[in-house]
Amino acid sequence: MTDTQTTRLLIIGPPGAGKGTQAAAIAERYGVPAISTGDIFRANIKGGTELGKRVQEIIERGELVPDSLTNEIVQDRLTQPDAAPGFLLDGYPRTVDQVHALDGMLDGASLDAVVLIEADADAVVARLLKRAEIEGRADDTEEVIRHRQEVYAQQTAPLIELFSDRGILVAVDGLGSVEEVAARIAAGLEAKLAAPVER
Numbered sequence: 791m792t793d794t795q796t797t798r799l800l801i802i803g804p805p806g807a808g809k810g811t812q813a814a815a816i817a818e819r820y821g822v823p824a825i826s827t828g829d830i831f832r833a834n835i836k837g838g839t840e841l842g843k844r845v846q847e848i849i850e851r852g853e854l855v856p857d858s859l860t861n862e863i864v865q866d867r868l869t870q871p872d873a874a875p876g877f878l879l880d881g882y883p884r885t886v887d888q889v890h891a892l893d894g895m896l897d898g899a900s901l902d903a904v905v906l907i908e909a910d911a912d913a914v915v916a917r918l919l920k921r922a923e924i925e926g927r928a929d930d931t932e933e934v935i936r937h938r939q940e941v942y943a944q945q946t947a948p949l950i951e952l953f954s955d956r957g958i959l960v961a962v963d964g965l966g967s968v969e970e971v972a973a974r975i976a977a978g979l980e981a982k983l984a985a986p987v988e989r
């Protein structure tokens with residue numbers, strides 16, 4: 791590894807697939823920050839900022855925050871010094887437009903890999919209802935959870951084929967313990983990053 795090497799990763803999957811937990815482990819392993827747009831929005835809501843006020847209702851309904859606003863936040867975050875060696879994006883991009891915006895931000899550089907955590911709808915709904923009891927997130931009611939699954943299926947699932955066509959997708963079965971899934975991700979990423987796509 792040279793010191794100019796960067797690692798640019800994404801993690802995607804349906805709400806409740808365990809992305810946040812896995813993101814922290816991957817980010818630590820590769821020495822890059824885990825950047826979650828959902829966490830950024832929630833911190834702003836909690837802090838009562840202008841941004842928080844703009845997005846609160848949208849998030850509580852389980853809708854997506856408009857692309858232009860979300861892109862701006864990510865652009866700003868990626869220019870911070872800790873993202874110089876790379877990053878792991880969690881929950882962004884979520885629409886085809888956001889993918890194009892991210893391509894623009896990277897200015898010709900490519901993502902190295904996209905981890906997809908596969909999980910079926912019933913399993914993720916059950917997991918989110920459990921999280922609702924523990925964390926009390928306003929968007930974890932059953933109705934909103936189901937809506938977020940629909941939004942994922944319509945707006946985000948098409949990204950899977952797009953990243954697969956780019957040759958950077960690492961699909962992992964999300965069923966099992968945190969450690970089992972983490973081990974699958976580590977093996978999948980190691981194989982993908984050892985055999986970079988032709989550029």
Ligand code: AMP
Nearest residue numbers: 827828849852853854855860881882884
């Ligand atoms: P998450 O923590 O990733 O599940 O995100 C929680 C909520 O934040 C989502 O349901 C959306 O309302 C909003 N959000 C997070 N990331 C994005 C994004 N990339 N584009 C639009 N909305 C987002």
